[in-house]
Amino acid sequence: MSAHGIGAAALGPGGGGGTTEQPAGVREEPAGVPELPAGAPGPLAGAAERVIVRTERLCLLPAPPFGEAARAAVVADWWRADGLAEVRIDPTGNVWGLARRGVGPAVLVAAHLDTVFGPDVEHGARRHDGRLVGPGVGDDTIAVAALAELPRLLEAELVGAGQARPVWVLATVGEEGVGNLAGITAALADPPVPVGAVIAVEGNYLGRVTVTGVGSVRFAVTVTGPGGHAWERSATPSAVHAAAGMVSRLAALAAPQAAEGAGVAGRIAVNVGRISGGEAINIRAASCRFEVDLRADTAAGLAWLEREARLVIEELVIEEQGAELAAEAREIGRRPAGGIPAEHPLASAAFAALARRGLAARTHAASTDANAAYAAGIPAITIGITHGEREHTIDEWIDLAQVADGLAALADTAAQAAALADTAAPAAALADIAAQAARTDRSKWDA
Numbered sequence: 318m319s320a321h322g323i324g325a326a327a328l329g330p331g332g333g334g335g336t337t338e339q340p341a342g343v344r345e346e347p348a349g350v351p352e353l354p355a356g357a358p359g360p361l362a363g364a365a366e367r368v369i370v371r372t373e374r375l376c377l378l379p380a381p382p383f384g385e386a387a388r389a390a391v392v393a394d395w396w397r398a399d400g401l402a403e404v405r406i407d408p409t410g411n412v413w414g415l416a417r418r419g420v421g422p423a424v425l426v427a428a429h430l431d432t433v434f435g436p437d438v439e440h441g442a443r444r445h446d447g448r449l450v451g452p453g454v455g456d457d458t459i460a461v462a463a464l465a466e467l468p469r470l471l472e473a474e475l476v477g478a479g480q481a482r483p484v485w486v487l488a489t490v491g492e493e494g495v496g497n498l499a500g501i502t503a504a505l506a507d508p509p510v511p512v513g514a515v516i517a518v519e520g521n522y523l524g525r526v527t528v529t530g531v532g533s534v535r536f537a538v539t540v541t542g543p544g545g546h547a548w549e550r551s552a553t554p555s556a557v558h559a560a561a562g563m564v565s566r567l568a569a570l571a572a573p574q575a576a577e578g579a580g581v582a583g584r585i586a587v588n589v590g591r592i593s594g595g596e597a598i599n600i601r602a603a604s605c606r607f608e609v610d611l612r613a614d615t616a617a618g619l620a621w622l623e624r625e626a627r628l629v630i631e632e633l634v635i636e637e638q639g640a641e642l643a644a645e646a647r648e649i650g651r652r653p654a655g656g657i658p659a660e661h662p663l664a665s666a667a668f669a670a671l672a673r674r675g676l677a678a679r680t681h682a683a684s685t686d687a688n689a690a691y692a693a694g695i696p697a698i699t700i701g702i703t704h705g706e707r708e709h710t711i712d713e714w715i716d717l718a719q720v721a722d723g724l725a726a727l728a729d730t731a732a733q734a735a736a737l738a739d740t741a742a743p744a745a746a747l748a749d750i751a752a753q754a755a756r757t758d759r760s761k762w763d764a
């Protein structure tokens with residue numbers, strides 16, 4: 318493997334920053350010597366500026382889950398103009414492109430087109446104090462904009478690497494919220510070529526190497542009863558009382574001793590984020606509704622949690638049989654859990670790429686497009702482009718100064734993955750990684 322980082326020495330000074338759109342140009346045949354202009358503006362600075370300009374353009378277009386078509390069309394047009402091969406929008410709405418030809422199972426680099434914002438939110442991004450500010454700038458617009466730089470950057474990374482795997486880029490739909498990873502799931506179920514590794518890109522998390530996919534199952538639970546006078550019919554079952562009891566029993570499932578007692582490793586979390594119901598203070602409630610979010614970082618943990626939660630909901634009906642109460646749970650979300658060991662070659666590639674640029678790195682657990690790869694048995698990581706904060710708010714921002722480094726680290730990681738003889742992990746390694754728990758920062762969950 319000779320895929321090494323793009324250094325300042327190899328590419329010349331990184332100062333300046335052109336604003337012109339230049340086609341990235343995928344080469345049909347790997348070229349021997351890439352064009353690497355020596356003087357300013359350095360290729361990385363030029364690439365970073367192109368990515369930022371495209372991020373600004375995409376940010377003007379609302380793209381809630383299942384409403385990404387406008388962004389997808391723009392991205393497909395860009396990629397065709399850039400010279401990427403095999404550009405197409407699949408039936409689910411994902412945009413595919415071939416960044417570099419090769420041999421063997423492909424490395425798929427994916428970023429999601431959708432954001433959490435609908436057309437009711439004012440769209441657009443503005444530069445301010447070295448930052449780009451606006452809805453969705455980092456999550457995940459800059460990552461989508463970055464994908465088209467891969468052909469050119471990979472060409473430089475893979476000089477002399479010999480035979481490498483093909484690298485495809487994919488702009489996915491349906492990653493956020495109700496999307497439930499619909500785009501990447503469909504993409505991996507029917508890819509144009511066999512996929513050997515997935516690199517998901519989340520724009521605002523440079524330095525994080527996510528190797529654990531936090532999975533979730535979400536239910537909307539409705540409890541209904543006959544209702545009645547609070548005094549005259551005080552023995553009538555109340556939907557609010559029953560739901561409250563259910564909520565406290567669901568919450569208790571997250572207590573460490575509950576999972577440990579069942580022999581379940583890893584971390585789990587339970588949240589009832591919304592509850593509503595009842596008719597008046599003096600009425601035995603006829604209905605109550607709540608939404609529960611169940612999460613775990615292992616497939617086994619999530620399966621246990623879902624089973625226990627269903628029991629809690631079903632038991633109420635059994636206990637109250639004949640008492641005219643009913644409970645119904647409707648599934649409103651599902652994301653698979655999974656992961657790879659931090660020692661997996663794909664994760665090691667990302668750590669090496671970050672280290673070559675002097676960037677601090679750590680493992681992380683999150684819910685991203687990589688979750689769908691774990692469910693499909695494909696090794697995957699999630700990495701960033703730059704640092705950003707306030708994601709999922711309208712004043713989300715990203716740091717522009719780090720974009721060049723982030724692009725270089727992304728290309729370096731993808732090049733290493735493409736140069737790896739075999740990125741596929743043994744099946745056992747793809748199973749639940751309980752040992753990962755101690756090393757992994759689980760302070761956040763991204764979607």
Ligand SMILES: [Zn+2]
Pocket residue numbers: 429456457492519763764
């Ligand atoms: Zn995201």
